[in-house]
Amino acid sequence: MPEGDTVFHTAATLRQALVGRTLTRCDVRVPRFATADLTGQMVDEVCCRGKHLFIRVGPASIHSHLKMDGSWRVTSRPVRHDHRTRIILEANDVRAVGIDLGVLEILDRAHDGDAVAHLGPDLLGDDWDPTVAAANLTAHPDRQLAEALLDQRVLAGIGNVYCNELCFVSGRLPTAPVSAVSDPHRLVCRAHEMLWANRFRWNRCTTGDTRAGRQLWVYGRTGQECRRCGTAILFDDIGDRVTYWCPACQR
Numbered sequence: 474m475p476e477g478d479t480v481f482h483t484a485a486t487l488r489q490a491l492v493g494r495t496l497t498r499c500d501v502r503v504p505r506f507a508t509a510d511l512t513g514q515m516v517d518e519v520c521c522r523g524k525h526l527f528i529r530v531g532p533a534s535i536h537s538h539l540k541m542d543g544s545w546r547v548t549s550r551p552v553r554h555d556h557r558t559r560i561i562l563e564a565n566d567v568r569a570v571g572i573d574l575g576v577l578e579i580l581d582r583a584h585d586g587d588a589v590a591h592l593g594p595d596l597l598g599d600d601w602d603p604t605v606a607a608a609n610l611t612a613h614p615d616r617q618l619a620e621a622l623l624d625q626r627v628l629a630g631i632g633n634v635y636c637n638e639l640c641f642v643s644g645r646l647p648t649a650p651v652s653a654v655s656d657p658h659r660l661v662c663r664a665h666e667m668l669w670a671n672r673f674r675w676n677r678c679t680t681g682d683t684r685a686g687r688q689l690w691v692y693g694r695t696g697q698e699c700r701r702c703g704t705a706i707l708f709d710d711i712g713d714r715v716t717y718w719c720p721a722c723q724r
């Protein structure tokens with residue numbers, strides 16, 4: 474599942490492939506922007522903010538969000554027909570293909586920041602600010618911890634995986650109120666450490682042990698033994714939010 478680290482890594486990959494190169498093809502397969510043609514323009518910047526990605530080309534900014542299943546691939550091979558393809562950017566022999574993107578729009582570059590103005594501090598941004606993030610987190614003390622961590626206006630970059638892992642390391646249930654967290658500043662710093670450690674990895678790890686099957690504390694581990702106490706990990710599903718927790722370690 475794409476979270477802030479995935480988007481950061483994707484931005485780095487696209488940056489390396491495209492920046493400084495002139496587009497020789499721009500094929501947008503979203504009806505609203507199907508006529509947008511940036512052929513002949515140079516890609517000057519690729520950046521991300523939270524889970525949002527921007528490819529800045531001449532006067533335009535291609536804004537995308539991976540949502541649940543989206544991805545960008547860079548390839549030197551011809552692109553095969555795929556109904557999930559939303560955009561193809563080509564610079565001679567290099568192709569960047571956006572697949573199943575939850576959001577894809579072509580914005581006026583001068584105002585692309587409006588698309589992310591609502592976001593809280595970006596966990597992987599140059600301006601990451603744990604004090605502001607902790608203040609945002611505790612602004613509504615009765616709110617459920619998981620809900621607050623997933624709210625990109627509080628802090629930007631956390632999805633279901635980090636949300637569950639952070640609840641575990643804080644010793645709190647995902648449904649516990651934010652006020653139950655003993656040290657909110659420490660928790661947002663843990664969030665930053667986790668995403669930072671994974672920013673160039675595709676195989677996410679929160680436990681510090683990168684061996685297969687040992688990378689995560691609770692996420693995706695229903696019925697398996699808690700790494701701390703051996704109790705079986707539980708699972709629940711609330712809308713598009715999935716929760717995993719240890720009933721002994723988390724209160």
Ligand SMILES: [Zn+2]
Pocket residue numbers: 699700701702703704719720721722723
């Ligand atoms: Zn446990």
